[in-house]
Amino acid sequence: MEAPLFCISREKEGTAMIKLENVNKYFGDLHVLRDVNLEVKEGEKLVIIGPSGSGKSTTVRCMNFLEEPNSGHVYIDGEELTHRNKTQLVRRTTSMVFQQFNLYPHMTVLKNLVLAPMKLHHKSREEAEELAYHYLDVVGLREKAHVYPTTLSGGQQQRIAIARALCMQSKIILFDEPTSALDPETIQEVLDVMIKLAKENITMVVVTHEMGFARQVADRVIFMADGQILEEGTPDQFFENPQNERLKTFLGKIIRK
Amino acid sequence: MAGLFSANAWNKVWIYRGTFLMGLKNTVISAGFGLLLSLCIGMILGLFATSGKKPLAAIARAYVELIQNTPLLLQMCFLYYALAFSGHSLGILVTGVLSLGIYHGAYVAEVVRAGIEAVPKGQFEAAFSQGFGYLGRMTYIILPQSIKVILPPMVNQVVNIFKNTSCLYIVGGADLISITYSFVTGENTGGAYAPAYLVSGLLFFIVCCPLSSLASMWEISLKKREDRSGRMDRKRSERVA
Numbered sequence: 001m002e003a004p005l006f007c008i009s010r011e012k013e014g015t016a017m018i019k020l021e022n023v024n025k026y027f028g029d030l031h032v033l034r035d036v037n038l039e040v041k042e043g044e045k046l047v048i049i050g051p052s053g054s055g056k057s058t059t060v061r062c063m064n065f066l067e068e069p070n071s072g073h074v075y076i077d078g079e080e081l082t083h084r085n086k087t088q089l090v091r092r093t094t095s096m097v098f099q100q101f102n103l104y105p106h107m108t109v110l111k112n113l114v115l116a117p118m119k120l121h122h123k124s125r126e127e128a129e130e131l132a133y134h135y136l137d138v139v140g141l142r143e144k145a146h147v148y149p150t151t152l153s154g155g156q157q158q159r160i161a162i163a164r165a166l167c168m169q170s171k172i173i174l175f176d177e178p179t180s181a182l183d184p185e186t187i188q189e190v191l192d193v194m195i196k197l198a199k200e201n202i203t204m205v206v207v208t209h210e211m212g213f214a215r216q217v218a219d220r221v222i223f224m225a226d227g228q229i230l231e232e233g234t235p236d237q238f239f240e241n242p243q244n245e246r247l248k249t250f251l252g253k254i255i256r257k
Numbered sequence: 258m259a260g261l262f263s264a265n266a267w268n269k270v271w272i273y274r275g276t277f278l279m280g281l282k283n284t285v286i287s288a289g290f291g292l293l294l295s296l297c298i299g300m301i302l303g304l305f306a307t308s309g310k311k312p313l314a315a316i317a318r319a320y321v322e323l324i325q326n327t328p329l330l331l332q333m334c335f336l337y338y339a340l341a342f343s344g345h346s347l348g349i350l351v352t353g354v355l356s357l358g359i360y361h362g363a364y365v366a367e368v369v370r371a372g373i374e375a376v377p378k379g380q381f382e383a384a385f386s387q388g389f390g391y392l393g394r395m396t397y398i399i400l401p402q403s404i405k406v407i408l409p410p411m412v413n414q415v416v417n418i419f420k421n422t423s424c425l426y427i428v429g430g431a432d433l434i435s436i437t438y439s440f441v442t443g444e445n446t447g448g449a450y451a452p453a454y455l456v457s458g459l460l461f462f463i464v465c466c467p468l469s470s471l472a473s474m475w476e477i478s479l480k481k482r483e484d485r486s487g488r489m490d491r492k493r494s495e496r497v498a
């Protein structure tokens with residue numbers, strides 16, 4: 001953590017954009033998150049890695065109340081996320097990119113992109129479409145504006161999903177294994193878009209198994225297993241000099257793969 | 258007993274054709290307003306059932322079970338006679354509309370529920386994560402996708418509600434079946450059983466057959482489209498692991 005002394009020059013720099021405080025989550029008897037504490041600063045790129053079933057998705061989904069913690073607190077941009085304010089706060093602050101894209105199949109790509117800006121942010125059609133085309137350019141798919149999502153490849157669908165998330169113009173984007181459902185040959189095009197994004201001041205939380213990506217863009221990496229954060233550090237510390245035994249084993253497996 | 262080939266019997270039916278058409282009109286009216294009511298009830302209960310709120314889902318479940326597991330005839334009699342004896346007679350048309358609406362509302366509720374549940378969970382999550390509230394989620398994202406699942410069985414419901422107007426005969430209705438029955442047992446008109454029931458059946462068939470053909474054609478084309486995009490849909494509906 002940086003010393004607060006250096007942060008006073010830029011107003012909000014260093015303040016927590018996301019904060020999980022003693023978060024516990026159960027699915028029935030299964031204790032999925034065990035007292036998780038985590039802070040993500042504004043503009044920070046946080047990568048979460050860990051074996052499957054370790055609670056990575058649940059952690060990220062608690063950040064926008066797709067899962068409601070059984071105990072503990074979630075703060076987004078300084079405000080506690082509660083059952084009452086979830087819709088409003090999530091709308092204002094976070095957007096999410098899913099493993100399965102979850103584009104709306106009954107709408108064209110352009111409609112997918114302008115829906116929320118028009119219906120939720122009350123933008124005019126012109127404004128919303130301008131925004132949509134801007135982000136379609138960012139992901140390099142302007143020419144697909146008028147096709148239906150299911151006609152696109154997985155990689156293209158995910159890039160559209162990223163564009164849709166960007167159209168929300170939220171401060172935080174959550175990615176839950178955005179490349180895990182993709183054919184290998186389309187993974188890189190999605191990672192390239194995310195690397196481009198990482199250069200912006202947007203706060204990113206990314207669950208991924210792409211270690212190259214983690215090294216390249218992460219400010220900080222955390223390792224989860226059994227619903228706990230077992231190690232946390234900069235990519236260099238993390239990959240060059242891992243401390244935790246389970247992390248060492250995990251990295252060994254991933255890298256051999 | 259006037260048989261199928263009695264010109265006299267056919268003539269009788271022809272003379273009273275206005276009566277049959279009147280019966281058809283009453284049947285259409287009862288079925289039409291009953292359908293509207295059943296759509297309202299079914300929509301609300303279908304949304305209750307999929308709301309994820311236990312008390313609301315329980316209300317929907319209880320209604321559906323209660324209505325689907327008792328005969329329509331009994332419900333009609335209850336509505337008509339029980340209320341009549343307590344001094345609040347509803348009249349035959351209102352009884353028809355209410356009982357048909359209540360009865361088919363249970364089936365529509367199940368159709369709506371199935372339609373909503375057919376939409377992959379990821380669609381709800383995407384909508385929620387964009388900040389859509391319940392109404393926005395349903396209006397823009399979920400229901401437009403449910404509608405193609407809902408429509409074919411809904412058309413079948415229209416056919417069923419139309420045929421079920423015949424139950425109104427038990428409370429002395431003025432629908433097509435009741436009228437036919439009065440006709441064949443009437444003092445002046447009695448006896449022309451075969452022609453009367455043939456005509457009556459033909460009228461039902463003319464209305465119902467196009468509708469149910471439409472429903473099954475719809476279903477077949479839906480299946481075809483699903484098979485084509487099946488791979489995509491399966492991928493999308495897998496739970497985020």
Ligand SMILES: Nc1ncnc2c1ncn2[C@@H]1O[C@H](COP(=O)(O)OP(=O)(O)O)[C@@H](O)[C@H]1O
Nearest residue numbers: 027032051052053054055056057058059497498
């Ligand atoms: N909706 C759910 N119902 C029941 N169990 C769940 C649900 N979601 C996740 N789990 C369980 O919680 C654990 C953590 O899941 P998850 O957060 O998805 O892990 P990860 O993303 O690290 O693979 C797993 O054991 C998973 O089976």
Ligand SMILES: [Mg+2]
Nearest residue numbers: 056057497498
């Ligand atoms: Mg996961």
